Amino acid sequence: MRFIRIESQAPDTAAAASCNEGSGQVPKLDLPLARREFLKGSGILMGTIAATSVLATLAPSPVWALELSNLSKAEGQTLMAMGRVLYPHKKLPDAVYALLAKDLDGKADAIGMLRDGIAALDQAAGGRFSKASAAKKLSVVKAIEGTPFFNTVRGQCVTSLYDNDMAYAVFGYPGSAWEKGGYITRGFQDLKWLPAPPATASPPPFFG
Amino acid sequence: MAKFDNNDDSVVVIIGSGAGGGTLANELCQKGIKVVVLEAGAMQSSATFINDEWKSFSQLAWLDPRTTSGSWRIAKDFAGLPAWICKTVGGTTTHWAGASLRLQEHEFRVRTTYGEIAGANLMDWPVTLKELEPYYARAEDKMGVTRTHGIPGLPGNNNFKVMHAGATRLGYQEVHTGNMAINSQPRDGRTRCMQLGFCFQGCKSGAKWSTLYTELPKAEKTGNMDLRPESHVSRIEHDDKGKVTGVVYFDKDGQEQRQKARIVCVAGNSIETPRLLLLSASNLFKDGLANGSGQVGRNYMRHMTGSVYGMFKQPVHMYRGTTMAGIIRDEARHDTRRGFAGGYEMETLALGIPFMAAFLNPGGWGSEFAEYMDNYTRLAGMWLVGEDMPRETNRVTLNTDVKDKWGNAVPNVHFDDHPNDIAMREHAFRQGQRVYEAAGAIKSFRTPPYPSTHNLGTCRMGASASDSVCNAHGQTHDIANLFISDGSQFTTGGAENPTLTIVTLAIRQADYIAGQMAARSI
DSSP states (O other): OBOOOOOOOOBOHHHHHHTTTOOSOOOOBOOGGGOGGGOOSSEEEEEEOOTTSGGGTTSSOSEEEEEESSSOHHHHHHHHHHHHHHSOOTTSOHHHHHHHHHHHHTOGGGHHHHHHHHHHHHHHTTSOGGGSOHHHHHHHHHHTTTSHHHHHHHHHHHHHHHSBHHHHHHHTOOOOOGGGTTTTTTTTTOOOSSOOOOTTTSOOOOOO | OOOOOTTOTTSEEEEOOSHHHHHHHHHHHHTTOOEEEEOSSBOOOTTTOOSOHHHHHHHHBOOSOOEEESSSTHHHHSTTOSBOOBOBTTGGGTTOOOBOOOOOGGGGOHHHHHOOOTTOOOOOOSSOHHHHHHHHHHHHHHHTOTTSTTOOOOOOOHHHHHHHHHHHHHTOOOEESOOBSBOSSOBTTBOOOOOOSOGGGOOSSSOBOOGGGTHHHHHHHTTOEEEESSOEEEEEEEOTTSOEEEEEEEOTTSOEEEEEOSEEEEOSHHHHHHHHHHHTOOSSSTTOTTOTTSOTTOSOBOOEEEEEEEEOSSOOOTTSSOSSOOEEOGGGSOOGGGSSSSOEEEEEOOOOHHHHHHHSSTTOOSHHHHHHHHTGGGEEEEEEEEOOOOOTTSEEEEEEEEEOTTSOEEEEEEOOOOHHHHHHHHHHHHHHHHHHHHTTOSEEEEEOOOSBSOOBOTTOBOSOTTTOSBOTTSBBSSOTTEEEOSGGGOSSOOSSOSHHHHHHHHHHHHHHHHHHHHTTOO
């Protein structure tokens, strides 16, 4: 499991000091990843996590940003959109799908193939794949099933989308249990909506 | 830890430290026999095990290159990973779920019981259940198997409650929390199960039996064991008379070493064991060691498997507690009215989110897949495991086109499901889904086989040297001081999880080896 680093929403000190009158000015966000001087790559994916999401409490800030080294922002967005077609989870925020784009962006050997695949998706969608209707997106993706591009993106989804702290939180999987003493006193047999098996089938736990 | 000289030709060399090799090492050491254990993997411990599916997989799994062929779905879904077994001290006993079932009486003589089945290379074992019973009892005691030796069963988790409710509503009779080598109460210096839910990732509480922290430390205490982790054996050597003389291996620094031996026992699991015999081909043994019958690598079995996940309206939280928390045994019988020979077991199984994503439906995508993931906390899961048919054409061979990092040909695993396997899987899927329907499932999903954890039969034991590799004690027919000490010995697979039988055979083999050494027969 990986942790998605969400940048904290610490306001720029100068900006914060100058707007303490509640002028309505939106303070500049101090996003290290988003600062222009740090940007070497070609694309940045940014977004916010909805306050209503279960993840709002997990993240120090609702704002996230991921930098791409090889792909453009538009290409990254196409991959994110394709990820959502493949694994459509309403509750999974864009930040997780951005991770898919980021991980694919890191496959130096595959960039050419990915670029071609992305361009083909956009073309098949008649412009921007990410802006196409849900039905259009699905039919475009279905049409390329089994291609190396499809297989690369789908295969990457398995780890990029599902092996991170946000996915754990969204799907209700607590992950590591050792530090918490396992489930022996934390509900491993708390199911009440079915009859309990007899002690012959399922003896009580041992507590010394 | 004892340290024996590489030129000490009085030692028994054991290749592998899992259920077969680790047990054999301890049994021999207890009898005062000097043993060198060569383990390809590194040393871990309960402290270093990780409650994280992918990280643990990287830590424990055997990830050296392998190739696949055949019509089994694994060749498409996991072309480079035919088996999910381990490369670590303790072998796959770090990863196993703990289910410890004896094979049934008829499963030792399937050729007699089932008759001839076209396309299946059925053969009776050269040993009977009755002969093995005392050794089974010793194995169960050693491993602390629940519901044997007065050891209580484990408490069932939510996943088991769902299985139990559905199974009993269907009329199944033998439904309980299983015979598990997991402590239900403290025993043998190990704690009781904490219901961590990470049995597959190495047990961090040590409640689950593994040679890593039972057999191997006990062997070490005798002063008779020299355990060498990160030692990858590449070749077994022999003299002009056809007796094995020692092994060549690469140590943790990649240096080639040569360890002499009086006896060599191979326990590398059913892919590496035949591979090593084949890699050791020589002028005297052109088709590989102990391969006069031509059966080395053949009859590869991996059990008929599949899984069913049921989706419910209310929460289950199947990940809480032991992975294999309970069993239905009613379908384990041989009853051809069901349309197939042999039987199968139904055992609960749970995966975390990362492995559900990888294994629920490999290659699958779209809204149905997403729906199962979205409803993760409301899923119950079971694994189906049954006897598969041995086939000469299902085999491990050397793939000379692909080399491992030491320059040796990698194993290719070829497998085609037998029609009996397919009929049994269909029946098992249907019954698994019926169990969940009876418990109130909204829907259920048929998950195809995972990479094999039960790898069997590639150096089968038999009465005759013409059609088997080793005798009833795992001693190869062709080379008296070369033994097969793992699940490769299995003549046929039975329906049951194989570890208990592997341990049982290792205990029996140790008695035999000690006797033969004392008699100076080997």
